[in-house]
Amino acid sequence: MIDVQNLSKSYSGHRAIQNLTFEVRKGEIVGLLGPNGAGKSTTMRILSGYLPPTDGKVTIAGFDVVTESLEVRKRIGYMPEKVPMYPDMRVNEFLRFRAELKKIPSRRIRARMDAVKQLCQLGDLERTIIGTLSKGTQQRVALADALIHEPELLILDEPTAGFDPTQIRAARELVKELSSHHTILLSTHILSEVEMLCTRVIIINRGRIEKADTPQNLTRMVRGGHYLKLEVKAAKEALISKLEAVKEVEDVEAIPHEEGWCTVRVYSAPGVDVRDNIFQTILKEQWQLREMTTVRATLEEAFVELTQD
Amino acid sequence: MAYWTLLKKELWSIFVSPVAYAVLTACAFSISAIFVYCFSAINQQNVTSISVLQATATLPTFWILVMFQVPVMTMRTFAEEFKMGTMEMLLTAPIREWEVVLAKYTASLIFYTLAWVPLAVNVFYLHVLTNPPVPFYVWPATLTFLAIFLFGMFFVSVGIFTSVITRNQIVSAILAFVFIFVYFCIGLLSYLNLDPWKIAVFGFSFTLDVREIASYMSALEHLTTFARGIFDTRPVVLYVSGTMLMLFLTQRALLARRLQS
Structure with missing residues (x-):
């Protein structure tokens, strides 16, 4: 589903990521881990087609993220780290706008909106103005937006950052549920989440991949950890x-x-x-x-x- | 097409905010005040050579209104999206940059056009409410509004461009104001008695007639010519190509900002 070859990105001379090579197969839930500033968000922004790589090649579902960006963007649901929203819009208005933007046929919009509202538990908030919602709820709206066009691949940048413990548990169930239909790449700081959810973990540090393996194998590698x-x-x-x-x-x-x-x-x-x-x-x-x-x-x-x- | 969805959303975000109605009210009030002032001045001095509409369009206050109005209307377009961070969300949807630029531009142009409706209402009432009615000349009036639309089209594209190059709405408004002000002042050079400059570069010599160039660019002159009922295609070409250039630059700047972010 995702194939990343020798990916590098520099910002005015500073190398944010260097020579990343990894792949994510269809149906996998892959966790991207790393300290702050390791290059997780940069990697995800490149995968989503928002940023172009300085070097290297990324293909998603067989399409190049630079030359066939539009095709790639049709197939991914991307939830950025700082869920930016139009604060004056109502939840319903926002979802309809995003659905139209993502070219969902008009006869299907209603059904898709209902489906994502139910998945993300937004049913009773559909007429609420986004600006008045809590951060966790806004994130659920952003997740609903990422899901609305039934993308093959979900790229979630710290999806549980603003959640309370109950919401985190609900999010975990939701991600498990989603994994039956979507391939998921997510980054998070909550390692217990990754341990429970992900089939594979990629740990990056200072723009390089330190290790990519299953959570079980990674923990086995810890010196004196067993x-x-x-x-x-x-x-x-x-x-x-x-x-x-x-x-x-x-x-x-x-x-x-x-x-x-x-x-x-x-x-x-x-x-x-x-x-x-x-x-x-x-x-x-x-x-x-x-x-x-x-x-x-x-x-x-x-x-x-x-x-x- | 994503353009229509974006346009609908842009119009929605303009008119959901009370600022839009404050701007429209201020414009309606100012333009009506200028119109009434011109009407009473013409009435008192018994001037027959120009119409009230013509007088309105040549008054400096009218131009001050234009210079303030356009930047206020366009300053939010891109600057706000960059500030809120919604640009990332927008551009990771399967849409193209030019669709975003065009939608924002069209919405601002509609806003600008709406702001001039009160002037048309004034012209209409002047004709209807006076006895005997003040004569109404369709062609010069139409051309006056066409001229206002034409330079508005160009100024709005300038405002959109200054909004894409900054994150701060106020900076964007100031830049747009400065551009429109300087552009207007260049036009004023045509009223000075400037001799053509003779320039020789590497053996090639040519004359640069500043006055002629200034008169070609003068928005004031375009408006007065059109208000007299004379249709000139040169301003049409100037403003349409100017607008296209600014929209192209806006699209490039948007792309550049995304790549640098």
Whole structure:
């Protein structure tokens, strides 16, 4: 659906993004992550056909964003970061204007407006003046606008930025629902969202792609992010020496605390399950065990590790 | 076509704002005051050589009105969209830049034309309410309105252009005012007794008749000629081509602003 080859963009000498290459396949939900100023919005603006790239090639649904911009714009629903709106318009007037602009046949406009209003929960606000709506609601109006022409691809730049927790949850459900009909590229700061929603994540930093993978693989890559946490009643030294001897265990840390109990962290290579072997060792040594948990790094930790200096 | 949708929206955004009605009222009041003033002056001095409409159109106050009116009408068009950030939303829809430029231009021109309706109403009432009726000459009156429309067409395109190159409405209005003022003043040079300049560049010598050029560009002269009932095609060509040039520049400037944003 999206094919980006060696994409670069410079603003008066400053390189906002350099040599981005990635693709998004039909039906995927891809999250674009990165610190502020990493080049997410610039990338999305280029994909939407608003900005031309300095270098490189972008095709969407087989159309070049520069030379066949109009064809591209017909196929995408773009929601910019700072949802700009005409504050004097009513929700209905705005949606009708956008529908006409996007060349929806007049006999279908009514039905499309009703459909997006229902999807974005705007039914009872249709006669409200946009300027009086809260930021979160304005964003729902912008999302309704992005959806009105049933685009194949949705490009959402921080779609949940102005939402409260309930709205975020609703938005998550909505995006899941939308993914059955649309390919989605979204950027956000809420990493738990990405973890739950996206089939793939692209992390960019300082205009370059740091990593592109599934959220599960990204979290696995975090150093020390994957370990087994135990609470065992035994001496610290004995614990370390016995557990380190277990097959495939890479490192063991033990912190003693009250009444002879120790909290132990057992590190192993990513993807290796040592729980069985550890448990057998503990049984053999006749130690008391009161907790065994697998701890996985969050995407947040992966993000911080990949984007910090 | 997206043009009609955009035009409808532009007209809507002009007339949804109370500013439009304030501007129209101010224009109606000023033009009627100028008209009534000319009528009473002509009446008192028993002038028969010019009509009231002719006198109105040559009064400096009339031109001051034009110079203020156009920038106020056009200053919002692009500057406001850039300031609100709605341009990004507009240009990521499947529409072309020239459709946006043309729609905004047409809407402003309609606004400008509406502002001159009170003058026509004044002319009409003068004819209807006087006894014996003040004679009404259709051809010179039509041509007067045509001249007002023609230079208005050009000035509105200038106003649209100054609006696309700035983010601030006031700056846009000031730039448009300065342009129209300077353009009007160039026209006034035709009334000075200037000798043609003889210029020699790299062996080529030619004469530059400033007076003739100024008279060709003089909006005041165009209006007085048309008001006398003389139709001249040169101003038509001048204003139509001037408008096309300004609209082309507006489209290029809009493109450039998008690329730089």
